[in-house]
Amino acid sequence: AQKITQTQPGMFVQEKEAVTLDCTYDTSDQSYGLFWYKQPSSGEMIFLIYQGSYDEQNATEGRYSLNFQKARKSANLVISASQLGDSAMYFCAMREGRGFQKLVFGTGTRLLVSP
Amino acid sequence: NAGVTQTPKFQVLKTGQSMTLQCAQDMNHNSMYWYRQDPGMGLRLIYYSASEGTTDKGEVPNGYNVSRLNKREFSLRLESAAPSQTSVYFCASSEIESDTDTQYFGPGTRLTVL
Numbered sequence: 001a002q003k004i005t006q007t008q009p010g011m012f013v014q015e016k017e018a019v020t021l022d023c024t025y026d027t028s029d030q031s032y033g034l035f036w037y038k039q040p041s042s043g044e045m046i047f048l049i050y051q052g053s054y055d056e057q058n059a060t061e062g063r064y065s066l067n068f069q070k071a072r073k074s075a076n077l078v079i080s081a082s083q084l085g086d087s088a089m090y091f092c093a094m095r096e097g098r099g100f101q102k103l104v105f106g107t108g109t110r111l112l113v114s115p
Numbered sequence: 116n117a118g119v120t121q122t123p124k125f126q127v128l129k130t131g132q133s134m135t136l137q138c139a140q141d142m143n144h145n146s147m148y149w150y151r152q153d154p155g156m157g158l159r160l161i162y163y164s165a166s167e168g169t170t171d172k173g174e175v176p177n178g179y180n181v182s183r184l185n186k187r188e189f190s191l192r193l194e195s196a197a198p199s200q201t202s203v204y205f206c207a208s209s210e211i212e213s214d215t216d217t218q219y220f221g222p223g224t225r226l227t228v229l
Binding site for chain 1: 157217
């Protein structure tokens with residue numbers, strides 16, 4: 001079974017609007033971490049945001065926030081006030097357990113921001 | 116501070132040829148990783164090294180070998196390249212002192228096997 005599921009192959013959003021990228025995960029561990037990475041067309045992987053399973057508040061980093069719903073096993077990325085430079089692939093990833101990080105990635109969502 | 120560097124950036128091989136992908140990090144991280152990225156499949160872990168002197172198989176290790184040369188360097192070797200190994204290869208490193216420590220990625224190597 002897939003550990004990380006990203007059901008949206010592609011998303012479109014207009015500049016300055018907010019967009020939500022979906023991510024659901026599957027784990028039996030009580031302790032785990034969820035990550036979002038951005039991959040622009042240049043190819044590098046850029047870390048965006050992290051949410052720990054014991055964190056009571058949703059993580060935020062600037063225009064990025066993570067809508068963490070533990071009971072539903074979802075960790076959606078919300079980008080507020082989209083910018084043209086946000087056009088990229090976005091990957092959700094999970095680390096099970098604590099300490100050493102072996103990440104499992106989803107298949108990604110391609111976001112296109114239009115003017 | 117260059118972060119994670121990878122060489123080469125691009126490579127074309129013929130089936131059966133061998134090559135080594137080099138990776139180095141200057142962040143004094145203990146853990147290093149090799150991933151491959153194929154269209155529509157996200158990143159998949161090939162091998163990892165939790166600390167200097169140790170290496171372990173990831174999800175897709177067949178056809179690859181690795182060497183953790185020292186704390187900074189982690190190389191990936193293809194002994195006999197196959198067209199199925201055409202992919203983009205990423206090296207990453209991380210520290211494990213905190214659960215929030217993230218993996219930092221190199222720029223990738225685009226490999227084509229003919």
